[in-house]
Amino acid sequence: MLAERRILLIIGGGIAAFKALDLIRRLRERGATVTPVLTRAAEEFVTPLSVSALAARKVYRDLFDLTDEAEMGHIELSRSADLVVVAPATADLMAKMAVGIADDLASTLLLATDTPVLIAPAMNVRMWEHRATQRNRALLESDGIRMVGPEVGDMACGERGPGRMAENPRIIAAIESMLGQGPLSGRRVLVTSGPTHEPIDPVRYIANRSSGAQGAALAGALAELGAEVIFVTGPATVPPPAGVRVVAVESARDMEQAVGAALPVDAAVFAAAVADWRVSGAATRKIKKSREGLPTLELAENPDILAGVAQMQTGRPRLVVGFAAETDDMVAHATAKRARKGCDWIVANDVSTETGIMGGTENAVTLITGEGAESWPRMTKTEVARRLAERIARALG
Missing domain, CATH: 3.40.50.10300 (CoaB-like)
Structure with missing residues (x-):
């Protein structure tokens, strides 16, 4: 269970963003508090209203929110969670994380955090296999970023191969593992x-x-x-x-x-x-x-x-x-x-x-x-x- 655990969930812009809605529901069923962050691209796939309703919390979208930034809200958001989860983690978000770009709320949070980070990559198979993405993957792993997936399967674009976002039970198992609550913790x-x-x-x-x-x-x-x-x-x-x-x-x-x-x-x-x-x-x-x-x-x-x-x-x-x-x-x-x-x-x-x-x-x-x-x-x-x-x-x- 994840009772009283605080998850900062960053939802990237890809078709797999719809899975984040079910992920929020499953996390809350396990007792976790989920604070959602939407990228602009993610709003093309899921609405702030649906995310907010499932999380029962405000959705954060803008870096320059005057009310929140008066208290350095992006710093507080990035450090008040027990775990930062990026699902889906698009090729764009992975690239920003790898080189330290902070040009929106999501990337700024990821650069400002000292909290453990778990990402669930999701993208077209060619994008995943591209040498640039693989370089970024290797760099993120060397920086201590944990990764779950991607999986092999059919994609919305009609292609098949590695690039599907890991299924939510697998993401939750990885979250529990990182928070020391997996069934094999200590083994x-x-x-x-x-x-x-x-x-x-x-x-x-x-x-x-x-x-x-x-x-x-x-x-x-x-x-x-x-x-x-x-x-x-x-x-x-x-x-x-x-x-x-x-x-x-x-x-x-x-x-x-x-x-x-x-x-x-x-x-x-x-x-x-x-x-x-x-x-x-x-x-x-x-x-x-x-x-x-x-x-x-x-x-x-x-x-x-x-x-x-x-x-x-x-x-x-x-x-x-x-x-x-x-x-x-x-x-x-x-x-x-x-x-x-x-x-x-x-x-x-x-x-x-x-x-x-x-x-x-x-x-x-x-x-x-x-x-x-x-x-x-x-x-x-x-x-x-x-x-x-x-x-x-x-x-x-």
Whole structure:
């Protein structure tokens, strides 16, 4: 609950602004006080009257309001809240925040505040993927701005991709997390993600076909529920989520060391696609073609990181979750893997080429526990992550 918490809600100008009306309602149901600020562009999508009616408070719109500015109202507004939320955060607002422009009430409040800030980006997919927006995103994250979303989906403009504003339950979970009231607040969770690269020589390596998307989504979902997340990632193609402690590694042995350094934790989720083998005695120079025939690669088995943690005699996490990427007899193979490794849960998925799951945006998983196998419908990897994070929260009490 958010009883007596004060939220300053800045509503940016985009079609997603209509979602802010429901967000206000949900926040007030949880006991929060919501002070709304509308940009001029936002007024093209929602009216000050509707926002004021739902918030039961005055809507702030103008920087040069003589009554309020006589007492430096924009300073007071920016610092009297427990949290500043920007939803939707348009590309324009993100750009202003990144470079410190203060040419209207919303941007001035954001520049003048010393209160934590959470933004929910929403924009066209091309705008989100533009290098300028990604530079701004990275800069805002480095400045300590927390971010929730955007999500992948259909947009009002008819395009599909990342750019949809996160749904309100996800935004509220992030708000609760930042205010120390999420279901995983005070919990420490380890997540491994991405592939590992096992060197053959300085320019070649052995790896698995993993983008790291599912692991990154899960780390973000756990952080939104309030967990302190240690995110150990191999060289993935997707960026790590905001709000987690990132430990970047290359090889399986690197990952094993990073996992050991992260312990103890309340839960450990092993979503990384760790290479099972490495080249024994990788070459220090590039291997050249030779008329004498093909080079012989002698393989050695990599450490079993999941089993090592699951079978710890002391200091074992309360919950150990593994992943099983299978191409046939998925449930049988994953069930056997759970027993062999000694973990509590296995998240199994079919990564056959025709499924499009490996490297795609969607997943279809079966959760295997001591109670049996539970098949989930196909959904986005973000939705899978959110659902799994909620199960982890319930399991940890």
